[in-house]
Amino acid sequence: MKGLRIGKNWLYLPLIGMAVFYLLPMYVILVTGFKSFGEIDLKTMWNLPRGIALDNYIEAYSKLAPSLWNSFSMVIPAAIISSFLGSLNGFILAKWKFRGADFIFPFILFGMFIPYQSILIPLVQFMKAVGITGLAGLAMAHIIYGIPITTLTFRNYYASLPQELLEAAKIDGADMLGIYRYILLPISLPSFVVVLIWQFTSAWNDFLFAVVLTGNTDWPITVALNNMAGRGIISWNVQMAGSLLAALPTLLVYIFLGRYFLRGLLAGSLKG
Amino acid sequence: MIRDKDRILNLILISPSILAVLIFIYAFIGWSIRVSLSKWKGLTPDYTWNGLNNFTELFADPRFAVDVRNTLIFTGVFVAGSLLLGFFLAVMLDQGLRGEGFFRSLFLFPMAISYIVTGVVWRWLMNPAMGTRLSGLNLLFSYIGLDSLASAWHTTPRWGMAAIALAAIWQMSGYTMALYLAGLRAIPQELKEAAQIDGASELQIYRHIMLPLLAPVTLSALIILGHMSLKVFDLIVAIAGKQLELDVPAIYMWQATFDGLFYGRGAAIGILLLISVAALIIPYIRFTLKTEAQQ
Structure with a gap:
């Protein structure tokens, strides 16, 4: 050997x-x-x-700082809320099967794969009609279109837990919210990390929703970087520095929490 | 066993999400279909019935023909490249070498970056300037004496999409590697050892034992990568902007709708994209859930 x-x-x-x-x-x-x-x-x-x-970084940061903060302020709440919703849905779909739960699940899953071009026009019209525009609208889009993947990840995790865990708690008289709050939530931390990272990364890196839902005062970083690079006014060296600034938050998450990132990746292909 | 109170609570807690999915996915798809069958052109919505005209116009539209050709080129190069490279990397990392974790992380890190960043950087790497203005990869080739490899990259007539697929391979091959590596690790070690005892070479083992056993992984990867190539958008925008030569359905949809205000046509492109993605994904979801139920 x-x-x-x-x-x-x-x-x-x-x-x-x-x-x-x-x-x-x-x-x-x-x-x-x-x-x-x-x-x-x-x-x-x-x-x-x-x-x-540091000339290039200073120049790039002075151009991109507002959009970096736009991204943070939109991505963090979006990631937290959609993870929490996913955990609740996953719990109900996996452990408290109601009639039709198995019927609904594939329809939720399909939402993970649709090309967003097929819902883009209604989305923009709807957001305008209800007056949720700019970063709030963008965050809302990420929360809603994140529901399928977050639900899937948590459902698979909760489904892998032994049913006896819940039965014992039920006999002890705990109701369903009690079981969720005191038994499942504390052991869900790793899944939360996986889902939070996944949602953070995909919302941070999104371009399509951002470009149709935000205007130039609330552009997130992807749109701002693309516009800075596409205009041809800003020289390539500053573009490179800007690229690093745009990539740094997700890269740092990857470097420090790569293991969880990989699990989210595999869940995204239904293989979690 | 489930108490009525809990049953009601369940439904109350899950219904906002289900309602959101119903509205933002399924009702919106229905709404898009309605727009695709309308004459809506301009800023104000116009739902005058237009039958399938938006679709028939697209099929006769030379720009859409370019889009289909480009999507085919992109899909072919991207899917084949990512599968081959991903498999090759996974097999190498499966050999129990030291530093495996380091290499694995290295091959995967582009997944954490946005297509926009990848596009901005690769646009400069694939600088097509020749002669004294040589730079990027072409310059690198000339440093190592491989001048003949210098390429016009994405500005190559007709085949420019293949260069864009190269940047996409850089970004996504680590993902295929991760899928294959997970697949390889799931194969019992005894199978490999038995074949070794029978005198099979390493190459034969991978070719005749591992590869067939990995067929389900290959199929999943094929479907996931294939549906990604149908949707490709940001990467092209960041590398090439909106050039007709490098147009794809997703860019056409965006431009037709939000620049040209041809809402009916934009919606029709969106629906065609949805149909092609659904043709790949629906059988995949059904198959995955069926195998899951059997386990």
Whole structure:
């Protein structure tokens, strides 16, 4: 067995090659971000910076700061509320089956996959009609269209718990809210982390809802970055620094909580 | 066993979510279908009956033909590339090498980033300028003496979508890797050992034992990636803006509706997208729930 292991060391070659491929864009973002304005030239794009200059980040931050805060203020409540709804729905669908629960579930699931282009016109019209516009409307869209995936994740988790856990509590006289509050909620923390991360990431990274539901005073970061990059006025080095600012919150979540991120990812393909 | 009080409470607690899904998904789909059958053009809603005209116009529309061609190119390159690369990475990571966790995290991190960020960066990596203005990947190729690899990337006539699919592969292949890796780990080790004892080579084991056993994973990945390519939108917007040459249905829908105010046509594109996604996803959901019920 040991000989086999050594014989496999050549595998590091393709692995490192692939690692380089995945890191190339990050390399460009990082080195460009730290170059001074004087060093910026597309022809020396791959060269290391001569020192550490923060010009690009300062410039990008001054342009993007408002939209970064727009994103935070919209994404955090949206992630918390849709996770909580998902936990409640998952609990009811998994453990307190009412008539038709199994019938409803696939219809909720389908909502996870629909192309949002097929509901976009009614969504915009509806939000305008009820007067929920800007960031509040965007947060609401993320909460509602997040219900399918959050419900799925929690339902699968609660369904995996032994039924005896609930039966015992019922015999002790606990009602359903009591069971949820005192038995399931405390052990749901890992699932909450998975779902919160998932919702945070997808709402933070969303572009389609943001571009149709918000105007230029309440653009979240994706729309602001795309507009900054698309206009051709802001030079590419500032765009690179802006990209890092836009990616940093979800990247940090990934770096520190990657394990939970992966579980959300697998749940998203119904494989959780 | 379930008390009536709890039964009612259940329904009260779950009904807001069900109502929201009913309205925001199903009623809105119905509303979109109605718009797609109307003459609505301009800022004020107009529900004058137009039959299937919006659809027949689309099928005769050269722009929509470009969209279909582009979607096919994107889907082909993106799905094949992500499956192959994902499988290759998963097999390498399945060998019990040291540092496996590190590589796995590295291959997955693009999933945490938005398509917009990926697009903005890849647009500069895929800079098509030649000669003295060489930069991005083309410049990198020339550094290592592979000048012949220099490409016009997404500005290549007809095949530009393939370059955009490359950026999408960068973003999504880690996901396929994760699916395959989970699949590989679920295969009992005894199967592999038995084949080794029978004298099968490593390659034969993966080709004749693992790959067939992973067929369900391949099918799931195929469906998930396939439906993603039908919906592709932000990545193209960030790399290329709204260029006709790189148009896809999702961009056409957006432009027709919100720039051109052709609501009827926009809704028709949305409904066509929905139908094509449903054709992939509905059998998938049914199959998944059936296997789940059997377990």
